[in-house]
Amino acid sequence: MLDKILRKKPSVLDGSLAERVTELKKRQIPAHVAIIMDGNGRWAKQRNLPRVAGHHEGMKTVRKITRMANELGIQALTLYAFSTENWKRPKMEIDFLMKLPGEFLSTYLPELIEQNVKVEMIGNFDKLPGHTKTAIQKAMEATKDNDGMVLNFAMNYGSRLEIAETVKEIVTLVQEGSLAITDINETLIGSHLMTAHLPEPDLLIRTSGEVRLSNFMLWQLAYAEFSFLDVLWPDFDEVCLLNSIEEFQMRNRRFGNVEGEGNV
Ligand code: FPP
Numbered sequence: 001m002l003d004k005i006l007r008k009k010p011s012v013l014d015g016s017l018a019e020r021v022t023e024l025k026k027r028q029i030p031a032h033v034a035i036i037m038d039g040n041g042r043w044a045k046q047r048n049l050p051r052v053a054g055h056h057e058g059m060k061t062v063r064k065i066t067r068m069a070n071e072l073g074i075q076a077l078t079l080y081a082f083s084t085e086n087w088k089r090p091k092m093e094i095d096f097l098m099k100l101p102g103e104f105l106s107t108y109l110p111e112l113i114e115q116n117v118k119v120e121m122i123g124n125f126d127k128l129p130g131h132t133k134t135a136i137q138k139a140m141e142a143t144k145d146n147d148g149m150v151l152n153f154a155m156n157y158g159s160r161l162e163i164a165e166t167v168k169e170i171v172t173l174v175q176e177g178s179l180a181i182t183d184i185n186e187t188l189i190g191s192h193l194m195t196a197h198l199p200e201p202d203l204l205i206r207t208s209g210e211v212r213l214s215n216f217m218l219w220q221l222a223y224a225e226f227s228f229l230d231v232l233w234p235d236f237d238e239v240c241l242l243n244s245i246e247e248f249q250m251r252n253r254r255f256g257n258v259e260g261e262g263n264v
Contacts, residue, residue: 013071013238020242021071027249030202032076033069034217034224037061039208039232046232052096057234059104063111066151068238070115072245076150076198080216084124084158098128101153102135109139116148122194123157150198157194159218166192195220203248205241207233225251 013021040054047053062079069077082097089097105112105119112119119139128136136153169192173179179188190196201217201224209230213221227244229236252259 013068017068017238017242021068024242024245024249025073029073029245030225030248031074031199032078032201033074033203033205034078034080034201034221035065036080036204036206036210036214036216037233037236038206038210040234042208043232043234051093054232054234055093055097055100059100061234061236062104063108064238065236065241066112066117066149067115068241070117070149072241074149076152076201078122078152078154078195078198078201078217080154080157080214082123082155082157083215084156084161085215098132101132101139101155105135105139109142112139112151113143113146116146117143118146118148118150119143120150120152121155122152122162123155124161125156127156152195152198154216158215159213160215162194163219189219193219200224203227203244205229205244207231207236223255 037058040058041051042054043057044051044054066077081100086097087094119136119142121136121140125133125136132155136155166189170179170184170188174181174184190200195217200220200222203226204213204217204221204224205227206212207229209228211228225248227247229240229244231240
Protein backbone atom coordinates (compact mmCIF):
# COMPACT_ATOMS: atom_id res chain seq x y z
CA MET A 1 0.00 0.00 0.00
CA LEU A 2 2.72 2.43 1.07
CA ASP A 3 4.63 1.37 -2.01
CA LYS A 4 1.63 2.31 -4.19
CA ILE A 5 1.27 5.72 -2.50
CA LEU A 6 4.96 6.43 -2.98
CA ARG A 7 4.72 5.43 -6.61
CA LYS A 8 1.78 7.78 -7.24
CA LYS A 9 3.52 10.46 -9.23
CA PRO A 10 2.63 14.13 -9.08
CA SER A 11 0.84 15.60 -12.10
CA VAL A 12 3.17 16.49 -14.97
CA LEU A 13 0.66 18.90 -16.51
CA ASP A 14 0.46 22.64 -16.53
CA GLY A 15 -2.62 24.34 -15.09
CA SER A 16 -4.92 24.64 -18.11
CA LEU A 17 -4.32 21.08 -19.29
CA ALA A 18 -4.76 19.77 -15.74
CA GLU A 19 -8.14 21.53 -15.48
CA ARG A 20 -9.31 20.02 -18.74
CA VAL A 21 -8.17 16.57 -17.65
CA THR A 22 -10.13 16.94 -14.40
CA GLU A 23 -13.25 17.85 -16.39
CA LEU A 24 -12.85 14.93 -18.81
CA LYS A 25 -12.30 12.49 -15.94
CA LYS A 26 -15.81 13.26 -14.66
CA ARG A 27 -17.10 11.29 -17.65
CA GLN A 28 -16.08 7.94 -19.15
CA ILE A 29 -12.42 7.66 -20.03
CA PRO A 30 -11.76 5.00 -22.69
CA ALA A 31 -10.13 2.00 -21.05
CA HIS A 32 -7.98 1.28 -24.08
CA VAL A 33 -6.90 3.74 -26.77
CA ALA A 34 -5.23 2.45 -29.94
CA ILE A 35 -3.36 4.86 -32.21
CA ILE A 36 -2.16 4.59 -35.80
CA MET A 37 0.69 7.10 -35.73
CA ASP A 38 0.70 8.25 -39.35
CA GLY A 39 2.23 11.20 -41.19
CA ASN A 40 5.86 11.23 -40.06
CA GLY A 41 7.14 11.13 -43.63
CA ARG A 42 4.91 14.00 -44.75
CA TRP A 43 5.89 16.05 -41.70
CA ALA A 44 9.55 15.65 -42.68
CA LYS A 45 8.89 16.36 -46.36
CA GLN A 46 7.13 19.62 -45.50
CA ARG A 47 10.39 20.69 -43.83
CA ASN A 48 12.75 19.35 -46.52
CA LEU A 49 14.04 16.82 -44.01
CA PRO A 50 14.69 13.12 -44.54
CA ARG A 51 11.75 10.85 -43.66
CA VAL A 52 13.58 9.49 -40.64
CA ALA A 53 13.59 12.96 -39.08
CA GLY A 54 9.79 12.66 -39.02
CA HIS A 55 10.02 9.30 -37.24
CA HIS A 56 12.40 10.79 -34.70
CA GLU A 57 10.04 13.66 -34.02
CA GLY A 58 7.21 11.12 -33.83
CA MET A 59 9.08 9.38 -31.04
CA LYS A 60 8.91 12.59 -28.99
CA THR A 61 5.15 12.65 -29.54
CA VAL A 62 5.02 9.10 -28.14
CA ARG A 63 6.50 10.40 -24.90
CA LYS A 64 4.03 13.33 -24.65
CA ILE A 65 1.00 11.18 -25.41
CA THR A 66 2.08 8.42 -23.02
CA ARG A 67 2.30 10.93 -20.19
CA MET A 68 -1.08 12.44 -20.99
CA ALA A 69 -2.79 9.07 -21.44
CA ASN A 70 -1.44 8.03 -18.06
CA GLU A 71 -2.71 11.25 -16.47
CA LEU A 72 -6.15 10.57 -17.90
CA GLY A 73 -6.26 7.14 -16.31
CA ILE A 74 -6.34 5.25 -19.61
CA GLN A 75 -5.59 1.60 -18.79
CA ALA A 76 -3.91 0.64 -22.06
CA LEU A 77 -2.40 2.63 -24.92
CA THR A 78 -1.51 0.61 -28.01
CA LEU A 79 0.71 2.37 -30.56
CA TYR A 80 1.18 1.02 -34.08
CA ALA A 81 4.94 1.49 -34.40
CA PHE A 82 5.80 -0.98 -37.20
CA SER A 83 3.49 -3.13 -39.28
CA THR A 84 4.23 -6.46 -40.97
CA GLU A 85 3.92 -4.51 -44.24
CA ASN A 86 6.51 -1.88 -43.22
CA TRP A 87 9.33 -4.32 -44.14
CA LYS A 88 8.70 -3.17 -47.75
CA ARG A 89 10.24 0.24 -46.92
CA PRO A 90 13.86 1.15 -47.80
CA LYS A 91 16.39 -0.68 -45.61
CA MET A 92 17.77 2.55 -44.20
CA GLU A 93 14.31 3.59 -42.97
CA ILE A 94 13.63 0.13 -41.50
CA ASP A 95 16.97 0.19 -39.68
CA PHE A 96 16.13 3.60 -38.25
CA LEU A 97 12.66 2.53 -37.12
CA MET A 98 14.11 -0.56 -35.47
CA LYS A 99 16.52 1.61 -33.47
CA LEU A 100 13.74 3.86 -32.11
CA PRO A 101 12.53 1.52 -29.33
CA GLY A 102 16.14 1.37 -28.06
CA GLU A 103 16.53 5.14 -28.15
CA PHE A 104 13.10 5.79 -26.68
CA LEU A 105 13.48 3.31 -23.88
CA SER A 106 17.05 4.21 -22.99
CA THR A 107 15.96 7.85 -22.68
CA TYR A 108 12.55 7.47 -21.08
CA LEU A 109 12.56 4.18 -19.19
CA PRO A 110 13.25 5.86 -15.80
CA GLU A 111 10.29 8.19 -16.44
CA LEU A 112 8.03 5.27 -17.40
CA ILE A 113 9.04 3.41 -14.24
CA GLU A 114 8.36 6.51 -12.14
CA GLN A 115 4.93 6.85 -13.76
CA ASN A 116 4.12 3.20 -12.97
CA VAL A 117 3.72 2.44 -16.71
CA LYS A 118 4.06 -1.17 -17.85
CA VAL A 119 5.72 -1.65 -21.25
CA GLU A 120 4.41 -4.47 -23.42
CA MET A 121 4.52 -5.46 -27.08
CA ILE A 122 2.26 -7.20 -29.57
CA GLY A 123 3.51 -8.50 -32.90
CA ASN A 124 6.05 -11.01 -34.12
CA PHE A 125 8.92 -10.52 -31.66
CA ASP A 126 11.19 -13.24 -33.05
CA LYS A 127 11.77 -11.53 -36.41
CA LEU A 128 12.92 -8.22 -34.86
CA PRO A 129 16.65 -7.40 -34.90
CA GLY A 130 18.56 -8.46 -31.77
CA HIS A 131 19.11 -4.91 -30.48
CA THR A 132 15.37 -4.10 -30.80
CA LYS A 133 14.45 -7.28 -28.95
CA THR A 134 16.96 -6.51 -26.19
CA ALA A 135 15.61 -2.97 -25.68
CA ILE A 136 12.01 -4.13 -25.54
CA GLN A 137 12.79 -7.11 -23.30
CA LYS A 138 14.74 -4.89 -20.90
CA ALA A 139 11.87 -2.39 -20.64
CA MET A 140 9.30 -5.17 -20.20
CA GLU A 141 11.36 -6.74 -17.46
CA ALA A 142 11.99 -3.42 -15.69
CA THR A 143 8.29 -2.51 -15.70
CA LYS A 144 6.70 -5.93 -15.28
CA ASP A 145 5.51 -5.25 -11.72
CA ASN A 146 4.06 -1.84 -12.56
CA ASP A 147 0.30 -1.86 -12.35
CA GLY A 148 -0.47 1.47 -14.02
CA MET A 149 -1.13 2.08 -17.70
CA VAL A 150 0.05 -0.53 -20.21
CA LEU A 151 2.10 1.09 -22.97
CA ASN A 152 1.72 -1.51 -25.67
CA PHE A 153 3.90 -1.20 -28.77
CA ALA A 154 2.58 -2.95 -31.87
CA MET A 155 5.92 -3.83 -33.51
CA ASN A 156 6.07 -6.08 -36.54
CA TYR A 157 2.34 -6.41 -35.98
CA GLY A 158 -0.30 -7.38 -38.52
CA SER A 159 -3.84 -8.18 -37.54
CA ARG A 160 -4.44 -10.80 -40.26
CA LEU A 161 -1.27 -12.62 -39.20
CA GLU A 162 -2.42 -12.45 -35.56
CA ILE A 163 -5.80 -13.92 -36.51
CA ALA A 164 -4.14 -16.66 -38.63
CA GLU A 165 -1.88 -17.59 -35.67
CA THR A 166 -4.91 -17.66 -33.40
CA VAL A 167 -6.74 -20.00 -35.77
CA LYS A 168 -3.69 -22.31 -35.84
CA GLU A 169 -3.55 -22.39 -32.02
CA ILE A 170 -7.24 -23.20 -31.71
CA VAL A 171 -7.16 -25.88 -34.41
CA THR A 172 -4.17 -27.49 -32.66
CA LEU A 173 -6.13 -27.62 -29.38
CA VAL A 174 -9.06 -29.23 -31.20
CA GLN A 175 -6.76 -31.79 -32.86
CA GLU A 176 -5.19 -32.62 -29.48
CA GLY A 177 -8.65 -33.20 -28.08
CA SER A 178 -8.37 -30.50 -25.38
CA LEU A 179 -11.00 -28.32 -27.06
CA ALA A 180 -14.32 -29.18 -28.73
CA ILE A 181 -15.44 -27.37 -31.87
CA THR A 182 -18.55 -26.30 -29.95
CA ASP A 183 -16.25 -24.44 -27.48
CA ILE A 184 -15.18 -22.04 -30.24
CA ASN A 185 -16.90 -18.73 -29.79
CA GLU A 186 -16.03 -15.01 -29.82
CA THR A 187 -14.73 -15.04 -26.25
CA LEU A 188 -12.46 -17.99 -26.94
CA ILE A 189 -11.03 -16.37 -30.07
CA GLY A 190 -10.44 -13.12 -28.16
CA SER A 191 -8.64 -15.06 -25.44
CA HIS A 192 -6.10 -16.37 -27.99
CA LEU A 193 -5.26 -12.96 -29.48
CA MET A 194 -2.13 -11.10 -28.40
CA THR A 195 -4.33 -8.57 -26.62
CA ALA A 196 -6.18 -11.21 -24.58
CA HIS A 197 -5.22 -9.64 -21.25
CA LEU A 198 -6.19 -6.08 -22.25
CA PRO A 199 -9.60 -4.43 -22.37
CA GLU A 200 -10.96 -4.00 -25.92
CA PRO A 201 -10.02 -0.66 -27.46
CA ASP A 202 -12.82 1.87 -26.99
CA LEU A 203 -11.18 4.47 -29.18
CA LEU A 204 -9.02 4.31 -32.30
CA ILE A 205 -7.16 7.42 -33.36
CA ARG A 206 -5.44 7.74 -36.74
CA THR A 207 -3.50 10.84 -37.61
CA SER A 208 -2.53 12.32 -41.00
CA GLY A 209 -5.95 12.37 -42.66
CA GLU A 210 -5.86 8.76 -43.90
CA VAL A 211 -9.12 6.95 -43.21
CA ARG A 212 -8.29 3.24 -43.08
CA LEU A 213 -7.22 0.56 -40.60
CA SER A 214 -4.11 -0.74 -42.40
CA ASN A 215 -4.32 -4.24 -40.87
CA PHE A 216 -4.47 -2.91 -37.29
CA MET A 217 -6.46 -4.73 -34.59
CA LEU A 218 -9.24 -5.75 -36.99
CA TRP A 219 -10.93 -8.07 -34.49
CA GLN A 220 -10.38 -5.89 -31.42
CA LEU A 221 -11.74 -2.68 -32.99
CA ALA A 222 -15.16 -4.15 -33.79
CA TYR A 223 -16.96 -1.73 -31.43
CA ALA A 224 -14.38 1.03 -31.06
CA GLU A 225 -15.16 4.64 -31.82
CA PHE A 226 -12.94 6.06 -34.58
CA SER A 227 -11.24 9.44 -34.53
CA PHE A 228 -9.52 10.30 -37.81
CA LEU A 229 -7.55 13.52 -37.59
CA ASP A 230 -5.88 15.69 -40.22
CA VAL A 231 -2.90 16.44 -37.99
CA LEU A 232 0.41 14.68 -38.77
CA TRP A 233 1.71 12.46 -35.94
CA PRO A 234 4.72 14.66 -34.99
CA ASP A 235 2.27 17.57 -34.56
CA PHE A 236 -0.22 15.53 -32.51
CA ASP A 237 -0.08 16.82 -28.95
CA GLU A 238 -1.82 16.62 -25.59
CA VAL A 239 -4.62 18.94 -26.72
CA CYS A 240 -5.30 16.73 -29.77
CA LEU A 241 -5.61 13.71 -27.48
CA LEU A 242 -7.95 15.56 -25.12
CA ASN A 243 -10.07 16.65 -28.10
CA SER A 244 -10.37 13.05 -29.28
CA ILE A 245 -11.37 11.91 -25.79
CA GLU A 246 -13.96 14.68 -25.60
CA GLU A 247 -15.34 13.65 -29.00
CA PHE A 248 -15.46 10.03 -27.75
CA GLN A 249 -17.42 11.11 -24.69
CA MET A 250 -20.03 12.78 -26.89
CA ARG A 251 -20.61 9.66 -29.00
CA ASN A 252 -23.63 7.52 -28.31
CA ARG A 253 -22.38 3.94 -28.07
CA ARG A 254 -25.19 1.44 -28.47
CA PHE A 255 -23.27 -1.81 -29.18
CA GLY A 256 -26.04 -2.94 -31.53
CA ASN A 257 -28.78 -2.09 -29.03
CA VAL A 258 -31.35 0.69 -29.39
CA GLU A 259 -31.37 3.88 -27.34
CA GLY A 260 -32.42 3.42 -23.70
CA GLU A 261 -33.41 -0.22 -24.15
CA GLY A 262 -31.74 -3.49 -23.54
CA ASN A 263 -31.40 -6.53 -21.39
CA VAL A 264 -27.69 -6.46 -20.58
C1 FPP B 1 3.78 5.97 -40.38
O1 FPP B 1 4.08 7.23 -40.93
C2 FPP B 1 4.63 5.76 -39.22
C3 FPP B 1 5.42 4.69 -39.02
C4 FPP B 1 5.49 3.55 -39.95
C5 FPP B 1 6.31 4.62 -37.85
C6 FPP B 1 5.71 5.13 -36.60
C7 FPP B 1 6.76 5.23 -35.57
C8 FPP B 1 6.87 6.23 -34.70
C9 FPP B 1 5.92 7.34 -34.61
C10 FPP B 1 7.93 6.24 -33.68
C11 FPP B 1 7.75 5.09 -32.78
C12 FPP B 1 8.46 5.24 -31.54
C13 FPP B 1 8.83 4.22 -30.76
C14 FPP B 1 9.34 4.52 -29.45
C15 FPP B 1 8.75 2.82 -31.19
P1 FPP B 1 4.65 7.33 -42.42
O2 FPP B 1 6.12 7.23 -42.35
O3 FPP B 1 3.99 6.29 -43.27
O4 FPP B 1 4.19 8.75 -42.82
P2 FPP B 1 3.78 9.24 -44.28
O5 FPP B 1 2.49 8.52 -44.61
O6 FPP B 1 3.59 10.70 -44.13
O7 FPP B 1 4.88 8.87 -45.21
